[in-house]
Amino acid sequence: MTRTAKDFFAPLAVGAPAPLREIPARPSRAIHFFDPGNEKMAAKVPDMVGTVDVLLGNLEDAVKAENKEKSRQGLVDIGRATDFGPTQFWTRINSLDSPWVLDDLTTLVPEIGDKLDVIMVPKVQGAEDIHYVDRLLAQLEAKAGLTRPILVHAILETARGVANIEEICAASPRMQGLSLGPADLAADRRMKTTRVGGGHPGYLVRQDAPKVGGETQYDAERTSYQQDLWHYTIARMVDACAMHGIYPYYGPFGDILDTVACEDQFRNAFLLGCVGAWSLHPVQITIANKVFSPSVEDVTHARRVITAMGDGTGAVMIDGKMEDDASVKQCQVMVALAEELAAIDPELKKQYAAIPDQVEVHQS
Numbered sequence: 100m101t102r103t104a105k106d107f108f109a110p111l112a113v114g115a116p117a118p119l120r121e122i123p124a125r126p127s128r129a130i131h132f133f134d135p136g137n138e139k140m141a142a143k144v145p146d147m148v149g150t151v152d153v154l155l156g157n158l159e160d161a162v163k164a165e166n167k168e169k170s171r172q173g174l175v176d177i178g179r180a181t182d183f184g185p186t187q188f189w190t191r192i193n194s195l196d197s198p199w200v201l202d203d204l205t206t207l208v209p210e211i212g213d214k215l216d217v218i219m220v221p222k223v224q225g226a227e228d229i230h231y232v233d234r235l236l237a238q239l240e241a242k243a244g245l246t247r248p249i250l251v252h253a254i255l256e257t258a259r260g261v262a263n264i265e266e267i268c269a270a271s272p273r274m275q276g277l278s279l280g281p282a283d284l285a286a287d288r289r290m291k292t293t294r295v296g297g298g299h300p301g302y303l304v305r306q307d308a309p310k311v312g313g314e315t316q317y318d319a320e321r322t323s324y325q326q327d328l329w330h331y332t333i334a335r336m337v338d339a340c341a342m343h344g345i346y347p348y349y350g351p352f353g354d355i356l357d358t359v360a361c362e363d364q365f366r367n368a369f370l371l372g373c374v375g376a377w378s379l380h381p382v383q384i385t386i387a388n389k390v391f392s393p394s395v396e397d398v399t400h401a402r403r404v405i406t407a408m409g410d411g412t413g414a415v416m417i418d419g420k421m422e423d424d425a426s427v428k429q430c431q432v433m434v435a436l437a438e439e440l441a442a443i444d445p446e447l448k449k450q451y452a453a454i455p456d457q458v459e460v461h462q463s
């Protein structure tokens with residue numbers, strides 16, 4: 100038999116902190132990756148506090164095998180020395196089948212467990228991976244005397260992980276969210292793209308060939324539109340996360356110089372329901388902060404609808420459009436996010452506060 104509901108609210112080790120009943124909705128527009136063993140990157144971390152929602156010390160892929168211990172120690176040093184203020188502090192540990200992961204967990208929890216908000220686990224295949232990390236974390240938290248549980252975030256980057264997405268989300272009350280891992284996922288699925296996230300010019304739909312005098316002109320110029328390779332997986336992530344009260348994120352966009360396409364990819368994810376994306380380079384923090392913050396226009400409209408709808412029932416016309424119980428809920432999502440962000444971002448607070456109260460409604 101699987102765990103019962105009440106088992107979920109008991110610690111998995113004597114003395115471990117009680118599991119959370121709800122995952123807090125903390126802003127995490129950009130999860131900024133840095134290698135804690137890279138002196139140049141590490142030196143920038145203290146100044147990045149407050150400019151980015153999440154700072155993540157990466158120990159897995161992109162860290163050379165010979166530098167794994169150095170990066171782990173670098174993370175401990177940064178964790179101890181830094182006051183993270185409003186910025187969350189996360190890490191990505193090595194994969195569960197690697198020779199480094201046990202030392203990652205048994206070092207990080209006692210040394211900086213009181214600072215770590217979330218541990219990102221790569222290449223999660225199913226609930227069994229989360230159960231392993233869940234129990235081990237509880238034992239380590241109890242031993243270290245931690246008073247709040249460290250949350251767990253899974254990267255979806257294998258076909259089996261995608262197939263098991265719901266059971267992964269439901270595996271533990273520690274589950275904070277999911278990120279798309281497009282590079283490993285493409286490899287595991289044998290997709291034929293060598294890009295780290297983003298689109299592909301070959302994945303498109305093309306307009307039908309025109310007919311001239313009854314003859315189909317296959318050679319004619321035709322409009323084609325590039326499609327989103329990741330739409331299916333992101334949509335699955337969004338549904339699974341929403342169903343389990345946790346948060347979905349787009350992952351990395353490897354073409355650092357193409358800030359325009361990065362913004363497009365992030366915006367697609369935002370519109371579909373993701374709360375943030377990864378930043379691999381400082382330039383991507385600005386993009387994520389912009390994209391994952393509702394625009395002043397959207398917040399203005401949402402507030403108008405909410406005010407006009409009063410108790411939230413019935414239907415009204417605003418600017419020629421019908422608004423009702425369902426659209427007011429959409430608007431509440433927008434306003435709630437704006438309020439969360441305004442609480443940590445003074446510039447946004449100013450912009451949203453400047454929105455005038457306006458209610459010009461034609462009631463039916």
Ligand SMILES: CC(=O)SCCNC(=O)CCNC(=O)[C@H](O)C(C)(C)COP(=O)(O)OP(=O)(O)OC[C@H]1O[C@@H](n2cnc3c(N)ncnc32)[C@H](O)[C@@H]1OP(=O)(O)O
Binds near residue numbers: 133134139140160378
């Ligand atoms: C598929 C996956 O798993 S994705 C996740 C794993 N990958 C990562 O974490 C990659 C993280 N990012 C990086 O390693 C680097 O940004 C790279 C390799 C992509 C590019 O690095 P560079 O060639 O040094 O970039 P660039 O020259 O533009 O850097 C400009 C400055 O920003 C710094 N910088 C670059 N990336 C970062 C970063 N992620 N965090 C903090 N500082 C950074 C550089 O050290 C450099 O500093 P300097 O001006 O003092 O010399």
Ligand SMILES: CC(=O)C(=O)O
Binds near residue numbers: 280
């Ligand atoms: C994000 C990640 O780890 C990947 O794309 O493989």
Ligand SMILES: [Mg+2]
Binds near residue numbers: 221256280282283
């Ligand atoms: Mg990966």
